[in-house]
Amino acid sequence: MKKDIFIGMFVGLVANAIGLFLAANLLGKGDDFTVVIDAAAKEGFLGKLISLGAILNLIAFFIFIRKKQDYRARGVLLITVFIAVFTFIFKLF
Template identity: 40%
Template sequence: MMKKELLIGFLIGIAANIAGSYLYIFFFSEYTLETTLQIALEEDVLGNIIALGAVLTLCAFFIFLKKNQIYRARGAVFAVILASIIVLISKFY
């Protein structure tokens, strides 16, 4: 039961991060999604976009805490840790 709740929280955290990144691109970029991602890769700022998308994951984290779903909140934290590792790797490689 605990592993299932962790997985649900992790998947919701990843989905929130992707949605946050998309919303950032949608509202603050004058280009299409594909063009913005291509430019971000060329200018080495894709990690910044992923990090900004993680803000929406924090909203999911606090909702889980408010509903006393501790294991789902832990899954959301794992999703933030994964996003941090991806940002770290994109900065150095």
């Protein structure tokens, strides 16, 4: 059970990282990934960019639900909630 939750958390983190990379490349208009992240941090929309990256977690979540791997889906959901709380706190400061 714990192993499946950790696998789901890992998949959630990887899916969010890939989603962040894709969102930065699509919205960055051909700029380098680090340049886009730096510009997003300076202009105050890094939290929105991270939230866009979390969209891929939905895909992973529903794949795990469809395969009846509920504990892995729970891990993805935990990471998604953690990312939401992180972006909320990031916006406050």
